[in-house]
Amino acid sequence: MSKMIMSKPMALNGDEAITEAWKQINPDVVASYPITPQTIIVEKFSEFVHDGLVETEFIAAESEHSAMSACIGAAAAGGRAMTATASQGFALMWEMLFIASSMRLPIVMAVANRALSGPINIHCDHSDSMGGRDSGWIQLYSENVQEAYDNVFQAVRIGEDKRVRLPVMVCLDGFTTSHGVERVEIFDDSIRNFVGEYHIDHSLLDVDNPVTYGAMNLQNYYFEQKRQQIEAMNNSRPVIKEVGKAFEEISGRKYDFLEAYNMDNAEVALVVIGSTAGTVKALLDEEKDSRLGLLKMRTFRPFPAEELIQHLRGCKAVAILDRAGSYGGVGGPVYSEVRSALYDETEKPHIVSYIYGLGGRDTTKKMIKSVYTDLDSIAKSKDTPTPIRYLGVRGD
């Protein structure tokens, strides 16, 4: 019997779709602060609260730092807690991100990816969430509105799984996805059964069995706590796969660490995160060239090293597109890690880094095509290519 959940198409932008998912989940606590381009989420959710469509306690926090702090308190008290942020707000709550994950609290946060100041800019790049890549949160990136919506439900299941118990970010590209209206399949409310009830083993509100959250750990215990946290992140790998499969059963849409597009016979490939994958797909659909492939990363944390290796095996040249720089580092963060993952392979493809789209700089099919052209010549050349490159910036 089909487990599919009924859905109906709606025209929503990414922020609205996230909020629709929140409404259907009906979390216990949402604590949030407005910041472009996430603002629609707080506005829309406030409407749901004021119209009595959710039972959620909404905390209109006075800062993102307090919003995340409140989520931590709420989750430790046994409440399902959610928030949303971007850019500077992400930076302001940075301290608390690490504490949320170390307390193993499955908070779900939408991140409408936006460039970090300075100079101030409101448009998309990934410097905010990439900056928080080692905060101990699982990171799911969305290519479009449908994925942003779908990822919220999966984030709850993944984070709350007893094997994991970690907070999860659902990232969507600022403006491109957060404000771009698309056709999206919205489930009926039985989707709530897919996420189920949140149950915490050690609640602050269990006054008969008092627990201490956030004790000081010194040289004798800190390391073990951190080791367990790393293990929890590793444990999320099978859970992400299982939840992806379960979600496919109710929706017909596939979710995994990566999405391979035209990769079966690809000789040159791009590795991309977020909405730019859509641009690449549009180009590949036009080109109809089996030598050109795309590997879209959905999870950056945990980093799907093995899956990447499997897909990139056989490629001659690979370009990693990073929408965040790393000052003084070796290319962008995605490049560094993909390159490192390939180190033990005997037959390695040439691998180059392209930093692109910072501060919302448009990335066109023409630009993407130029990367494939570069890769073609790199694949044919015997020389080591220039490893760090920039796409669409003046003076380069």
Added chain:
Amino acid sequence: MTRLVRLKEIAGSEELFTSGHRLCTGCAEATIVRQILHAAENPVVVANATGCLEVASTIYPYSAWKVPWIHSAFENAAATMSGVESAYNALKRKGKIDRKIDFIAFAGDGGTYDIGLQSLSGALERGHRMLYVCLDNEAYMNTGIQRSSATPLGAWTTTTPVGEKIKGKSEYKKDLTDIIVAHGVPYVAQASPSHFMDLMNKVQKALRVEGPSFLNIFAPCPRGWRSEAEISIQLSRIAVETNYWPLFEIVNGTWKINLKPRQKPIEEYLKPQKRFSHLFKPENKWMLEDIQHTVDKRWEKLLKKIDNQ
């Protein structure tokens, strides 16, 4: 008239902040926390800002707390507790919990007057039902006695040293209690561990209000004040008796002084504390006079508030 603390009953109640914590000998914080937990009538959940109380009471795998307790960071005890209280409200509404639980946040003056002021202000404005307790020992004691905005004029700290040119702190202590009152919350008070019945009565009044309440409690610190450990409670008493730390409360906007002492000169309070010893040199006499003047001015202001309401 609602019945308040009965010492006989309280004396027999369980210690919820237990021995084995590592606060310094003579630290008033442990005494105050015990007084508060004894006074609480319902089960409590505690949120603790980073600071002496936090580091000294929960060194993993030990905890001195027999109540649910959470510490997340320095500047956010109020915000963290906002989340706990909101989850409680949500779960209660959904029928998942039915007991009355009270919420108490503890922070020092650094975590309240300075870095946590925004988080506290936000929580007060939003109206969360919690008692926020500031344990005011007038400096960042946990990091080694650095000045805060609660440090009084003239006091030595490691960042306001008594130098050749500048003698201790050049600025006045921030009037935090007034700032809290300006939020219009239902219950605000100042208390001192020396007047423990007053303190515990205030805890019960605070926990009975629907909404936020705030207690600013004077917490002598022998380590930072360079005073003898055995006189901490006595010092908190002299602070009240010199009008340096008046005991008063504001109930739904109405001010009340709980004790009008026969005022002692400020020297009696300053003298036993080596952080003020330089003030007793003849060339610094003006600072002593300034401190006395400031204390008197603040007391007059307090009296006027009572008269004018």
